[in-house]
Amino acid sequence: MGEINVTGLGKAYKNYPNRWSRLKEWLLPGHAPVHQLNWVLQDINFTVNSGEAVGIVGINGAGKSTLLKMITGTSQPTTGNVSLTGRVAALLELGIGFHPDFTGRQNAYMAGQLLGYRVDDLNGLMPKIEEFAEIGRYIDLPVRVYSSGMQMRLAFSVATAIRPDILIIDEALSVGDAYFQHKSFDRIRDFREQGTTLLLVSHDKQAIQSICDRAVLLNAGKVELEGPPEKVMDYYNAMLAEKANSRLEQWEQEDGRTQTVSGTGEATVRHVYMLNAKGEQVDTINVGERVTLHVIADIHQDIPRLVFGYGIKDRLGQVMYGTNTHITDDVAYSLKQGDQVTFTITFDADLGQGSYSMQTALVSTDTHLVDNYEWRDLAFVFNVINIDKHHFAGCNWMQPDIGVSIS
Structure with a gap:
């Protein structure tokens, strides 16, 4: 089984004031160094246990790809170390290791051998690789004529031809068509059920929250936050909008879930409640029941234009539905300090059984x-x-009309 241990990991690059400084340092090794270290990552510590799925998130430049390169051994750390147990398959930069003038089949053999497959193994695996990649006759054409999506299809098919103990995936799956992305994530889920350890870097909130057990947020080369995917992704979403004089707070509620609140504070939500058709406050409703959500906001400074947004999330933090008053053309204008605004949203709760939450935004x-x-x-x-509805699976109630005809 696969396990990843990252301890005190850091990566720095040397910056020299001019080109002669580098030569001077090489020729005079006993003298004081003339370079400065530019740290990309510092003091990174985390463990991915056997069979666990962990997501790595962060803005561009946070150090995510550098971290994966050090974990996979394609780049050496400046400090710290990484230990891996089990067979590793990695899909990092798109097409890495592919030679543009070789055919897809030739590249598949070369990439497979880099992953530790024997030639005899690849002879037997090639039909499955071709079938999963679904690139047809292009398998015997040079890779330079491939689209980025076709390269991703072939690279993923080779990397996952045999279930690895550890599967490491960078943003490569964001390239290509939706069909193959669904197909790829189905294979990843199957591997997870069979015990594969997964390390996934993605900006896709849905992927992180639906697949991963835990998430790690990188910011400015350090671990900013580690925890349940919903908590980390909510914090990351708030961090993207953080500005001067803005707050970003998290605290644990009685049910163990973590609430995130961020913003500059010109307007804040005072109270949120839900009424049923009888006007009663409720927090448990029937599938398809008509309800009205009331959101009361206080205005603390003059605001020329206020947009209210909301989203309904399932227990994993995935958004079932969301919109805002900019889209619906219900914007509030010329609000004054001390005003109070009430937003009401009436809808049929055509949702599956389960626990849901509302997120609100004042922008x-x-x-x-x-x-x-x-x-x-x-x-x-x-x-x-x-x-009172018949049994159904899923997160949405659709009340279908099904016809059956026999001829």
Whole structure:
């Protein structure tokens, strides 16, 4: 079984004031160094246990790809060490190791041998690799005529031809068509069920929250936060909008879930509650029941334009539905300090059984990245139960009309 241990890991590159300084340092090794160290990563510590899936997230330049290169051994750390147990398959930079003038089949053999496959193994695996990649006659054409999506298909098919103990994937799966992405994630889920350890770098919030047991947030070359995927992704989302005089807070609620609140504070949510058709406050409702969500916001400074956004998330933190008043053309204008605004949203709760939460946003446009007055996750938690609908699976109630004809 596979396990990853990262201890005190750091990576620095030498910066020289000019080209002659490098030569001087080489020729006079006993003298004081003339370079300065530019640290890309510092003091990274985490463990991925056997059979666990961990996601690595962070803005561009946070050090995610550098970290994976050191874990896979394609780059050496300046400090610290990495230990891996089990057979490793890695899919890092798209097409890495592929020669553009060789055919896909030839590249598959070369890439497979780099992963530790024997030629005899690859002879037997090639039909499965071709079948999964679904690139047809292109398998015998030079890789230079491939699209980026075709390269990803072939690279992923080779890397996962045999179930590895550890599977490491960078952003490569973000390239290509939706069909193959679904197919790839199905294979990843199958591997997980069979005990493969997964380390995944992705900006895809849904992928991190649906596949991973835990997430690690990198920021400025250090571990900013580590914990449940929903907690880390909520923090990451708030961090993207953080500006001067903005707060970003997290605290654990009674049910063990972590609430995240961020924003500059010109407007804040005072109270959130849900009413049923009888006007009663409820937090448990029936599948398909018509309800109204009430969100009361306080205005602390004059605001020329206020947009309210909300989203319904399942227990894993995946958004079931979300919109805002910029999209629906219900913007509030010319608000004054001391005003109180009430937003009401009436809808049929066509959701599957389970626990859900509401996230709210008070902003000036259709995104919280411009003026994030307040972003609040887990603003309201409610449960959906099935009282009078036939049994169904999934997170949405659709009430289908099914016809059957025999001829």
